[in-house]
Amino acid sequence: MRIAVVGTGYVGLVSGVCLAHLGHQVICVDNMAERVEAVNGGVPPFHEPGLSELLSAGLGEGRLRATTNLAAAVAASEVILIAVGTPSAGGRIDLGAVEAAAREIGQGLRESPEYKVVTVKSTVVPGTTDTLVRGLLEQAAGKPAGAFGLCMNPEFLREGAAVRDFLEPDRIVIGQWDAASGTQLARIYESFDCPKIFTGLRNAEFTKYASNALLATLISFSNEMAGLCEATPGTDIAEVLAALELDRRWSPVVGGVRVHPEILAYLRAGCGFGGSCLPKDVAALCGFARERGARARLLETVLEVNALRPAAMVAQIEQALGGLQDCRIAILGVSFKPGTDDLRESPAVAIMRLLAGAGAEIRAYDPVVQSLDGVVPAILTHSLEAALSGADAAVAITPWPEIVAADWGALAPRMRRRVIVDARNALDAAALPAGIRYVGIGRGPGPRREDELGKPESAGD
Numbered sequence: 001m002r003i004a005v006v007g008t009g010y011v012g013l014v015s016g017v018c019l020a021h022l023g024h025q026v027i028c029v030d031n032m033a034e035r036v037e038a039v040n041g042g043v044p045p046f047h048e049p050g051l052s053e054l055l056s057a058g059l060g061e062g063r064l065r066a067t068t069n070l071a072a073a074v075a076a077s078e079v080i081l082i083a084v085g086t087p088s089a090g091g092r093i094d095l096g097a098v099e100a101a102a103r104e105i106g107q108g109l110r111e112s113p114e115y116k117v118v119t120v121k122s123t124v125v126p127g128t129t130d131t132l133v134r135g136l137l138e139q140a141a142g143k144p145a146g147a148f149g150l151c152m153n154p155e156f157l158r159e160g161a162a163v164r165d166f167l168e169p170d171r172i173v174i175g176q177w178d179a180a181s182g183t184q185l186a187r188i189y190e191s192f193d194c195p196k197i198f199t200g201l202r203n204a205e206f207t208k209y210a211s212n213a214l215l216a217t218l219i220s221f222s223n224e225m226a227g228l229c230e231a232t233p234g235t236d237i238a239e240v241l242a243a244l245e246l247d248r249r250w251s252p253v254v255g256g257v258r259v260h261p262e263i264l265a266y267l268r269a270g271c272g273f274g275g276s277c278l279p280k281d282v283a284a285l286c287g288f289a290r291e292r293g294a295r296a297r298l299l300e301t302v303l304e305v306n307a308l309r310p311a312a313m314v315a316q317i318e319q320a321l322g323g324l325q326d327c328r329i330a331i332l333g334v335s336f337k338p339g340t341d342d343l344r345e346s347p348a349v350a351i352m353r354l355l356a357g358a359g360a361e362i363r364a365y366d367p368v369v370q371s372l373d374g375v376v377p378a379i380l381t382h383s384l385e386a387a388l389s390g391a392d393a394a395v396a397i398t399p400w401p402e403i404v405a406a407d408w409g410a411l412a413p414r415m416r417r418r419v420i421v422d423a424r425n426a427l428d429a430a431a432l433p434a435g436i437r438y439v440g441i442g443r444g445p446g447p448r449r450e451d452e453l454g455k456p457e458s459a460g461d
């Protein structure tokens with residue numbers, strides 16, 4: 001099929017490149033000329049595993065191109081996907097980019113006699129597609145919905161695994177204005193053998209928010225339990241959650257083998273959730289509820305618990321060092337999660353800002369983030385060795401494989417003080433060499449069972 005994708009960010013570019021890989025003819029549209037130029041030159045504007053190869057193939061085989069000319073892309077397409085950003089502004093969703101895209105697409109529809117389906121892929125609050133977007137499209141097109149198709153098709157891809165998630169979806173949700181709209185949109189996903197749920201526009205919009213709200217709730221639940229453990233001598237959240245997970249309802253035993261579903265990755269204590277989706281989507285849902293005279297009390301608390309995590313981490317670092325002024329702190333991992341260079345709402349950035357504000361000097365390392373200029377006053381180094389040289393503490397934040405598997409026997413001697421704060425409980429504390437002070441999350445004060453058993457886990461320096 002002929003497809004236009006409006007917005008060439010994480011969702012738009014991954015969708016466009018993968019749809020071209022599936023054999024469709026795709027035009028990616030963005031209003032940032034340098035982004036369009038980079039894409040046409042085969043250079044993805046962000047780090048995403050597997051994207052570069054598929055982009056080159058799509059360009060080389062003539063199935064993909066990028067442009068700033070939205071009108072021409074609409075004219076050439078049967079399906080138009082809106083994948084522009086929907087940031088959070090003051091606790092509400094900012095729909096400015098969706099509105100601008102809808103107006104321009106509507107003008108394109110006016111000039112074309114061909115039936116085309118406009119599909120909102122951006123995350124928008126329930127009611128946006130059938131009121132705001134439909135209204136703008138109808139006004140600009142000069143014809144009612146029905147004369148053109150209208151769908152809402154939420155995207156569930158995860159940065160860091162976005163190409164795989166797009167090409168191997170667990171389900172495709174198609175919110176449709178009418179059956180003709182959904183039928184035409186579904187043709188772009190014809191080759192996928194997964195459940196396809198045809199539903200109303202508002203259910204599709206709500207599904208995305210409900211998914212992200214649940215994930216955020218699991219994370220804040222784990223962090224709240226960790227906080228309670230920290231106030232309870234003799235407890236350790238890692239052991240508590242490990243035992244909790246063995247409930248068959250979380251990790252079923254199938255054919256005698258225990259299955260560990262990926263959802264368990266959200267039942268871990270850490271320094272909080274970040275990224276471009278969970279914080280803004282939960283905030284948008286809370287704002288949406290307030291506007292309707294309702295309250296999303298649980299989700300407001302989920303955000304509150306999350307907002308406290310960076311300061312809680314910094315308090316742990318300060319306690320371990322006896323103060324932060326003039327200390328040199330190595331931050332290991334700054335993207336909001338492994339597999340991406342996305343810094344949006346990254347807990348590492350929040351932690352670095354607090355540390356810098358308390359007078360600490362920061363040397364950060366991340367395998368893919370290229371710059372921290374204008375983000376946080378920190379020196380970005382290009383190796384673990386450089387970040388750790390002369391450091392008073394190492395704070396392991398983003399669990400990239402090279403950080404989780406770092407050779408502390410070789411690295412620790414470079415440090416001024418051998419203190420490791422494990423902001424995601426991702427390191428194997430028991431495997432650390434003697435002489436390192438290890439500070440994990442969610443461990444109650446006082447001696448722990450391991451210490452009583454004589455394991456060398458928390459030897460002082």
Ligand code: NAD
Pocket residue numbers: 006007008009010011012029030031032035083084085086097098100101121122123124155156157158159276277
């Ligand atoms: P992004 O900020 O990375 O990209 C948005 C792109 O849209 C930018 O390149 C911007 O220049 C472009 N744009 C803005 N207005 C435009 C216009 N009028 N015309 C043409 N281009 C325009 O955003 P993203 O992370 O890809 O997210 C897009 C949407 O998908 C959001 O609603 C987000 O919540 C949702 N989403 C994101 C993810 C994710 O992991 N990032 C996952 C699922 C859903």
